Amino acid sequence: MSTPSENSELPQALVDDLRALGGARAPEELWMRVQEQRQISALAELESSQVVRAPEALWDRVQAARAARGEFAAPRGRVLPWKQLQILSAAAAVLVLGVIGFRYLGEENHTMVQPVLAGATDAATKEALRARALGMVVTPEELSPSARTVAQAFGAALPLEKRPMGMPEEGR
């Protein structure tokens, strides 16, 4: 994971929120995506540094003049510079991925939440699934030894073995 100094370009509120998560570890995929986003930002910065940029005030004046001519409506509110938008987009991505990641890191590790299928499966579909295997109801004794062992490990009642002849059940 990155050190706090590496995240210095993030808004303070986001940094505080991330710190408030404590020692929880984000998914590796999240860190890869953040790295990817930082590389994109670095490339954009590199490209922008290689061209001569007009003063910001000039662009504002051009926009105002175009609005006055009715070419388009003047934007209302503050227009954020491209770099700031990138930072906010990255921050939003971090938050969204973080929420998703920590949801899956939730109460049980190795948990993959499965969709509820029964409600979406009609009786005919279930019948078709059952038709793939020919079922026969048998007594527990007719199951394989391995099946009985597996079932007992998962909570089935113990088989009550008969005692040898001449060994009556002793009360306790």
Place this chain on the structure above:
Amino acid sequence: MRRFLLLLPAVLFACEGQQATQNASKSASSSSGEQLALSGPPGGGLQQAPGGAQARIYPDVAYPEDVEVEIVRLAELRDASGLMQQLEERLLSDGLGNTQLTLQGVAAESGQPLGNPTPAQSDRYLAQQKYYIKYRDLHLGASSALWQNYLVIQEAATVDIAGIACEHYTLTHRHGMGDAELFLDPATRLLMGWTLFDASGIATARMRVQSVNWAPNLGSASWPVPFVSEQDYAGATDDHLLGLPPLRPSYLPQGYYLAEARILFTEVLLPGFGNLLVERYSDGVRQLFLAQHERDLPPGHQPLAKITHLRLSDLGGLRIAEGDPTRHRLYVVGDLPLSELHTVFGGMLPE
């Protein structure tokens, strides 16, 4: 094939360990004096207490294997004939992951005096104790699944168990698939008891603590070491450990999610048997197990059967579907109706 079938029951879940001493006799009835009725009210296991309702409760539970404690408890499991088998157990835990579960007394049905277990029953406990604690005992699953499937209510009245006035939680299944209840020591949060009911309100499994010792003597304890090692199943990258890709479910009963997937390395002890993949699904309270391994087939043998046969059996509280699709041996185990297990099984087969 014959060799591994003979060996499997003894070795599959075998553990080393010290067999517990048989303690003095106790009666089958709970020392708390709590009524151990076999069945709940018709049409549903639990009645909701007026005024006791609270939304979205996730009970704070301390499971005995997670704390240092020694408890004696009475487990009751419904068997295939419908009788409630009684098993008096002693559970010793150091709170650090070491547990020892021993069988002290057995009765074929409720109300009978407990007798000493047979050697075979004691051996079975010795071999499977870890799995009884992990899989048979009740553990709450993810809160989202619990709340999706159950209405959880803390009843206003407490219930006395082993001399402790316990909090009483009722978990009513939202789709009538069977309710549950649990009892917690309010001071320590220790799980003091639980009951599972089937859809008709009949109790299928029940556990009640009879005595608690918070200062157990661990010095003489001999913790069992599993013969069979295991690890988490990480997906396709672990399929080589199973010998072939596992069958995947395309249908699951309503509300169940995959809580855990583990590989048990049975191949080491039973060559030809293959390692066992155990997937545990939970609805927040109940569990459904899909277990599979590679069949012990002669080299070059290809199964010819176009139709897969499966055996379905009702073991009382639990039911099982077992069959041999392709090169797999597959088990589906849970307390769902046999038709549901059949559907899950069929959903794992290729079309």
